[in-house]
Amino acid sequence: MSKVELYEKIRLARRDDALSIRALAARFGVHRRDVRAALASPEPAARKTPVRAAPVTGPWHEWIREVLVADRDAPRKQRHTAKRIRDRLAEEHGVLISESQCRTVVARVRAQIAAEVGTPTQVFVPQTRLPGAEAEVDWGKFDAVIGGETVTLHLFSMWLAFSTNAFHRAYVNEAQESFTDAHVRAFERFDGVPRLVRYDNLKTAATKILKGRDRTENDRFIALRSHYGFESFFCEPGIAGAHEKGGVEGDIGWFRRNRLTPVPAVDTLADLNAYMETCDLKDQQRWVTGRGPGAGDRVHALASLERPALWVLPVERFAAVTRLSARVDTKSRVCVRQCFYSVPARLVGQRVTVELGAETVTVAADGAVVASHERGVHRRSEHLDLDHYIEVLWRRPGALPSSTALAQARSSGRFRPEHQQFWDLARRRHGDTAGTRALCDVLLLHRHHDPNHVISGIRAALSIDSVDAGVVAVETRRAIEHLEPEPPAGPPERVPDLSIYDQLLTIEPNQEDTTP
Helix, strand or coil: CCHHHHHHHHHHHHHHHCCCHHHHHHHHCCCHHHHHHHHHCCCCCCCCCCCCCCCCCHHHHHHHHHHHHHHCCCCHHHCCCHHHHHHHHHHHHCCCCCHHHHHHHHHHHHHHHHHHHCCCCCCCCCCCCCCCCEEEEEEEEEEEEECCEEEEEEEEEEEECCCCCEEEEEECCCCHHHHHHHHHHHHHHHCCECCEEEECCCCCCEEEECCCCCEEECHHHHHHHHHHCCEEEECCCCHHHHHHHHHHHHHHHHHHHHHCCCCCEECCHHHHHHHHHHHHHHHCCCEEECCCCCCEEEHHHHHHHHHHHCECCCCCCCCCEEEEEEECCCCCEEEECCEEEECCHHHCCCEEEEEEECCEEEEEECCEEEEEEECCCCCCCEECCHHHHHHHHHHCHHHCCCCHHHHHHHHHCCCCHHHHHHHHHHHHHHCHHHHHHHHHHHHHHHHCCCHHHHHHHHHHHHHCCCCCHHHHHHHHHHHHHHHCCCCCCCCCCCCCCCHHHHHHHHCCCCCCCCCC
């Protein structure tokens, strides 16, 4: 029974039964002063907070105050914490107190100092979010297991302020190509462009912080903004500006705790991003209060309201790549961001142009694309295409069995069992050198024909016990012709009368023409 209920019962008994104070105290088992208090007021008096002395920390309050006052002129990251003050009290003065007790004293002294110097208290103004008006962008970090190896990835988040609809994607870094690629994909996911996007001071957007909110912006970022037509807003540097994009700050933490815990384990980065896209679709079922025409609605319903207010996407897709120049090493590779990618062997020693995307690496020479790879996730990893080494392997057939390019072709499924059967039979029949060269001739067919057609040609050659690359080429052509569609039916063609030419066959070779 609460004290308010007890007071009520005492007051009713006094009114109905006209009991004395002594009788009321006896009936309810309380002291007579409690009865008098209940009769005087229906609510119990507020409990007085006792003023206790601080026998241990009291003599040191002034010392703590001096330390905190001196901290106002010290660098922000080198100021005293409550733990450091507690440690100094123990080390320098032999005063042993608990850390929680020290935190309480430090918080109280800090509040007194702020009131004395007139430090203004931060006040936050409620905001009304309009459809399509604003979005917020930020990066976060998380760990994932990709291909059996733990790597630290970077989580990009774009958060629409009205609908709270969010886009998430994982990247190997926060470089320019990742930054622009994420914007392109986010706008395509939202099917529109918000009018204003808020950022902190990312180097991919602002190369230099000037006075106030002025920034020296990255040229590639300016091109991205010009292409889609949105405005950019840069928050105050440091913690002071975190509240200016608090929506995306909270979204990254929520997504990391609820969707990336426990640590995800996948085979490829593409698999991880597919999983994250599925999570974004599930999150659209969340309920959001304070948005929409009523008290609230689900994210997908708010997103449908916001979509017409977004600006229409441009017809052309922005090229989210970084163009680099690289020299091909003696292993016919280019090194891009600590990963190696193969190119045709004829380019060894030459400089080539690399278009580095967030998930792809494209190499061009003399204005033509010569190689295309998926971007590597692990440092020092190699991404080799067996086709780039065929000419070298034809001259040096002994290097093929243990080549890294062959091992990667096998693991990716591009080097099929039919290739191995042809190679084994060719080596048994003609020896290692000639047999490997025959395989190289067959592999060259993949440059001009569909892999399935070439595999059909290999099967046909093996069915007649042939390891001749020419036979494989002929059977590949037959497979192509067999799969080509027949010409459309139409009116029968007119056949010319060739009987007059048959008469020429009856003339003797030496017979003279007697026609007048």
